[in-house]
Amino acid sequence: MKTIHHTFKLFLLLVTGVFMSCQDMNEVHEEYIKDGEIIYTNKVDSLSTYSGKNRVKIKGYITGAFTVNEIVVSWNEGENQQVFPYEKSAQDTDSISLIVTELEENSYEFKVTSKDSDGNTSVPSIAFGTAYGERYRSNLEPRSINHVEVDQTDMKVVLAIGAELQRDTEIKFTTTSNEEVVVSVPKEETEVVLENISLDHSVHYRTYYVPSATRNGEETSIDQFESDWEELTIPAIGEILNNLQFTPVLGGVAMNWSNPEGGVLVFTVEYTVDGVVKTQTVTSSEVDGEAIISGMDEGEQTIHITLADAYGNSFGPMDYTVTPQPAQLLDKSAWTVIDFSSEEPNEGAPNGVASATIDGNVNSFWHTQWAGGSPGYPHYVTIDMGAEKTIASFETFRRQGDSRGQTKHQFLVSLDGETWTDLGTFNMDPTTNEGQVYAIPSTPTARYFKYVAVEGPNFYAFLGEINVYGLE
Numbered sequence: 001m002k003t004i005h006h007t008f009k010l011f012l013l014l015v016t017g018v019f020m021s022c023q024d025m026n027e028v029h030e031e032y033i034k035d036g037e038i039i040y041t042n043k044v045d046s047l048s049t050y051s052g053k054n055r056v057k058i059k060g061y062i063t064g065a066f067t068v069n070e071i072v073v074s075w076n077e078g079e080n081q082q083v084f085p086y087e088k089s090a091q092d093t094d095s096i097s098l099i100v101t102e103l104e105e106n107s108y109e110f111k112v113t114s115k116d117s118d119g120n121t122s123v124p125s126i127a128f129g130t131a132y133g134e135r136y137r138s139n140l141e142p143r144s145i146n147h148v149e150v151d152q153t154d155m156k157v158v159l160a161i162g163a164e165l166q167r168d169t170e171i172k173f174t175t176t177s178n179e180e181v182v183v184s185v186p187k188e189e190t191e192v193v194l195e196n197i198s199l200d201h202s203v204h205y206r207t208y209y210v211p212s213a214t215r216n217g218e219e220t221s222i223d224q225f226e227s228d229w230e231e232l233t234i235p236a237i238g239e240i241l242n243n244l245q246f247t248p249v250l251g252g253v254a255m256n257w258s259n260p261e262g263g264v265l266v267f268t269v270e271y272t273v274d275g276v277v278k279t280q281t282v283t284s285s286e287v288d289g290e291a292i293i294s295g296m297d298e299g300e301q302t303i304h305i306t307l308a309d310a311y312g313n314s315f316g317p318m319d320y321t322v323t324p325q326p327a328q329l330l331d332k333s334a335w336t337v338i339d340f341s342s343e344e345p346n347e348g349a350p351n352g353v354a355s356a357t358i359d360g361n362v363n364s365f366w367h368t369q370w371a372g373g374s375p376g377y378p379h380y381v382t383i384d385m386g387a388e389k390t391i392a393s394f395e396t397f398r399r400q401g402d403s404r405g406q407t408k409h410q411f412l413v414s415l416d417g418e419t420w421t422d423l424g425t426f427n428m429d430p431t432t433n434e435g436q437v438y439a440i441p442s443t444p445t446a447r448y449f450k451y452v453a454v455e456g457p458n459f460y461a462f463l464g465e466i467n468v469y470g471l472e
Contacts, residue, residue: 007108041114043122049129055101056129067116105133126306132211140227143169143207147312155194162187162244167208174201203232203345227233251327251469253394264310271303292439294393295469296324328470334386342369365399367462379453379461390471393439397464403430406456415448
């Protein structure tokens, strides 16, 4: 009987416990159902954000939202909100695009809910986004400009490669007809020509940016931000070119300039001799510089000069009228080769031999030995001009069409063929078929001269022709 009694007591305890648990559960739910059953509207899903100028764009999707008539975006823990009307389309799923405006420059947590006309709302979706403003914009700098190239009417501006967040760059300038023009340079381009520019007015430029990078070809920002306008500094080499001075010398002119900053300057001088264009290059970092432009025709003539610096900036060509002192291309009919380091007859006459350097034919050439031996630098040819001459400049021609030869050479002169005066070592451009002129400012008197190939990329040297300008 005791067993039955204990079993009955246990049963009563279980029934009482279940009753009390159900009563407790009802009390918990009463808090939420006292005003009736809660109805949730359809949720906005798959949110993404796009930064903007004091605004943020929010994109997402909503499905089956037949009763929804507005979308609510709230931030600052609900203190701020913006309401957007919604109208269901014929599609089951609609894309949502919302632009939240009048935001301070900051990062935000947005809660996005849908709402129907009865005031029912969805469970909120969370999105994080950033609004940018003047603080961000004021720190932007224009895209770098590498150098400029100016001729008489136009300026070519060469920009650095555009950075990831940069967009178009605008350049503002004034034309020679006093018209203000703004040109736009896309991020993908690095050069633009400013036509008919007036250098009497300043040039300004600025660059547009987006605050976030692109992904999959789609912008993650809905606005661009422009840097402040910056003035383009026109290199001072333009003034150097404007103030060149010329003085007549034998067979040419002396060119003088002032270079207060002492930077490396490269002058490229073009002039015409007997209808053929000649080019002479002068490189100097002298503060007060001088160079002799030699081998010129007699009489008043026009020369063209372009000036560049070590940074790629260039001005020109500018035209100058000069009048050299009379000189002439010296007659070579009495010249003879009296010595040479080596020659290569196997090139096939008239090629290979040293006398090809003075035969009056730029298409024949002297070549140093390569058959049965391979002597290295220096290589030389010594010429007897038959009588004393006044030398104003030398002109050399490479072996036509061949860039493998010497890159540096030297000239020496002598009255007796025994005592030599070094006139200097000069760079030679092995890539051009044109004559290269080397002025000798001292205009020495000599009967003999020696041409020395000093260095080059191979063991051998070759030369098409040597001319001398001066007085017989």
